[in-house]
Amino acid sequence: MANHSATHPKHVHHHFVDSNQQFESAKLGMWVFLVNEILFFGGLFCAYIIFRAWYPELFTQAALELNTFWGAVNTVVLIGSSLTVAMAIRSAQNNQKRGLEINLLITILLACVFLVIKYFEYEHKLHLGIAPGSFWNPTPEIAAVLDHPKANIFFGIYYMMTGVHGLHVIVGIGLMIWLYIRARKGHFNSEYYTPVEITGLYWHLVDLIWIFLFPLLYLIE
Amino acid sequence: MSEHHEHHIASAKQLWGIGIALLILTVLTVTVAGLGLPSPFDILTAMAIALTKAFLVAAFFMGLYWDTKFNSMLLIGALAFFILMVSITLLDTLYRDDIVPSF
Numbered sequence: 001m002a003n004h005s006a007t008h009p010k011h012v013h014h015h016f017v018d019s020n021q022q023f024e025s026a027k028l029g030m031w032v033f034l035v036n037e038i039l040f041f042g043g044l045f046c047a048y049i050i051f052r053a054w055y056p057e058l059f060t061q062a063a064l065e066l067n068t069f070w071g072a073v074n075t076v077v078l079i080g081s082s083l084t085v086a087m088a089i090r091s092a093q094n095n096q097k098r099g100l101e102i103n104l105l106i107t108i109l110l111a112c113v114f115l116v117i118k119y120f121e122y123e124h125k126l127h128l129g130i131a132p133g134s135f136w137n138p139t140p141e142i143a144a145v146l147d148h149p150k151a152n153i154f155f156g157i158y159y160m161m162t163g164v165h166g167l168h169v170i171v172g173i174g175l176m177i178w179l180y181i182r183a184r185k186g187h188f189n190s191e192y193y194t195p196v197e198i199t200g201l202y203w204h205l206v207d208l209i210w211i212f213l214f215p216l217l218y219l220i221e
Numbered sequence: 222m223s224e225h226h227e228h229h230i231a232s233a234k235q236l237w238g239i240g241i242a243l244l245i246l247t248v249l250t251v252t253v254a255g256l257g258l259p260s261p262f263d264i265l266t267a268m269a270i271a272l273t274k275a276f277l278v279a280a281f282f283m284g285l286y287w288d289t290k291f292n293s294m295l296l297i298g299a300l301a302f303f304i305l306m307v308s309i310t311l312l313d314t315l316y317r318d319d320i321v322p323s324f
Contacts (some may be wrong), residue, residue, distance in 0.1 A: 023228075024289070031292045035299040042303040049307055050314045054262075068251065075247050083240035086231065086282045093230045204283045211274045215267040217256035 011192040023194050030198040035207050041209055048216060051157060055150055062146060062154040062219045065130060071218035074117050075210065078129060081110035082207040085200045092183075092193035098198070099200060104180045105120050105205070111173045119164055125155075132156040134159045161213055175199045229287035239281045246274050 009019055016022040054060050084106045091099030129137040136152030148154075179199055182188065188196055250270040258266065280286040285293045314320075 027288075028292065031295045036296050038296075038299040039302060039306070042299075042306060045303070046307050046310055050310060053311065053315060054320055068254075072247065072251050074315050076244060079243045079247065082243075082278060082282050083236060086236045086239075087233065090230060090233065090236065093228060158238060201283055207282075208275050208278055211278070212271050214256070215271050217249055219250065219267055220264070221254075 009191060010147055019191060023197070023208070026194045026198055027201070030201050032203060037205055041161075041164070044157070044164065045212070045216075048157050048161070049149075050155055055153075058148045058150050058154055060220055061148055062151055062158075063217065065125065065128075065142070065146065066158070066218045067124075067220075068218050070117055070121055071214050073189070074114050075214045077110050077114045078207045078210050081107045081114070082204055084110065085203045088179075089193065089196055089200050092188045092196045093190050095190045097183065097186065097188075100183045101180060104176055104183060108176045108180070111169055111176065114169055115166060115173075118162065122159075130155055132159040158217055161217070165206065165209055165213060168209070172199075172203050172206055175202065229284065231281065231287075233301050235281065239277050242277060243274055246277075293317070 008014070012019050012022055016025065062132065084103045088103035091097075091103055124141050125131075128139050128142050130142060131137060131152075133152055133156045136155065138146065138151075176199070179196055182195065250267055253266050253270070254263065257263070279296060285296065
């Protein structure tokens with residue numbers, strides 16, 4: 001302990017005992033944040049459960065307006081991106097700079113594909129007047145098949161849940177771009193890849209939320 | 222703190238295996254939804270499959286299987302409080318004579 005800076009790797013902050021303790025602390029911090037995220041989305045899932053218990057027939061009717069095919073495609077896209085994030089972490093652990101960069105790029109690409117599909121889904125619905133809450137203004141054709149007085153509530157829940165999830169995807173893309181820039185500069189190696197690891201945890205949680213949103217919203221007709 | 226922990230590195234084969242399992246479960250859940258099982262079995266199978274997928278992601282992609290148990294405890298704790306929140310809310314909303322009209 002005579003010369004603090006000489007015995008510590010450059011990336012270890014002086015208030016940590018060693019690199020491993022710093023890594024574990026960062027991961028613990030991220031998990032605490034994910035707990036907060038789960039309970040944040042939990043409130044929305046709670047609203048879903050209450051309204052589905054009150055109006056079961058509304059949910060099965062309204063879900064017909066959601067496109068199961070594109071929902072399934074987006075599920076596959078997010079699972080693929082979770083795999084590439086896991087592979088990115090593996091690349092960093094094995095000092096494979098090129099593999100890390102490529103996997104981060106594929107992840108960014110898949111996240112963008114997810115958002116483009118989501119955009120077209122929203123655009124199609126809003127075009128038909130399928131909007132949340134007081135903006136509910138369906139075309140006569142839609143109103144004929146979906147004549148439930150609380151139809152706007154289902155879509156309020158739909159837009160809120162998928163919208164907040166989409167916001168998380170956008171934040172995720174920003175983080176992945178940041179990781180990519182740092183990876184290009186050679187900041188990560190098998191000794192230090194904490195940002196890749198904890199951003200990965202965040203990204204997997206975004207995938208986890210969608211794993212539940214997909215069957216609950218798209219698969220109930 | 223002289224002990225040095227090696228971080229677990231999942232093999233590429235393992236990660237691809239999990240990814241493929243998740244894809245198969247996605248196809249399965251869409252197929253089962255198409256069968257039109259009578260309620261409540263439709264929602265129960267859909268949730269069972271979703272929970273299996275969630276378990277695979279949390280255990281292997283998020284690395285909880287190899288990680289310190291404390292992080293798993295945080296996740297389980299979050300789920301427990303979520304269930305508590307839903308249960309207590311349902312105790313109210315399920316037993317109302319009249320659903321609030323404006324809702």
